[in-house]
Amino acid sequence: QVQLVESGGGLVQAGGSLRLSCAVSRRTFSVYAMGWFRQAPGKERELVAAISSGGTTYYADSVKGRFTISRDNAKNTVYLQMNSLKPEDTAVYYCAAAPILTQRPPINREEYDHWGQGTQVTVSS
Numbered sequence: 001q002v003q004l005v006e007s008g009g010g011l012v013q014a015g016g017s018l019r020l021s022c023a024v025s026r027r028t029f030s031v032y033a034m035g036w037f038r039q040a041p042g043k044e045r046e047l048v049a050a051i052s053s054g055g056t057t058y059y060a061d062s063v064k065g066r067f068t069i070s071r072d073n074a075k076n077t078v079y080l081q082m083n084s085l086k087p088e089d090t091a092v093y094y095c096a097a098a099p100i101l102t103q104r105p106p107i108n109r110e111e112y113d114h115w116g117q118g119t120q121v122t123v124s125s
Helices: none
Strands: 004-007 010-013 018-024 033-039 046-051 057-059 067-072 077-082 091-098 119-124
Touching: 004 091, 018 033, 018 091, 018 119, 033 067, 033 077, 046 067, 046 077, 057 067
Parallel strands: 010 119
Antiparallel strands: 004 018, 018 077, 033 046, 033 091, 046 057, 067 077, 091 119
16 A cells, blocks of 8 residues: 655745655655645645656646656655745645656546645745
């Protein structure tokens, strides 16, 4: 069974930065595509960023130029560096894993099989 544990959320002022981490309990972590999703109150869960097993990345338009996703296969960990945070970035952020070996990472929520418990990010104005 694959377990994902997020950390790094918190409260930050607008314009600030946070780095989220997601540790994956799977030796075959390197073959998984990984994604960061977020869900704000009353809204659907949306993909923020994703990275394929080969390192190809995808970003939602709302975070391009501000967020960076990366992975460290030696540590079984995926990161989301969030800069220039805005109040509208406030949400619960979820890490997800997809056992898909494609050049581009999956962008549909249904393609991700394993999910973390989520970490709250709150950006104050």
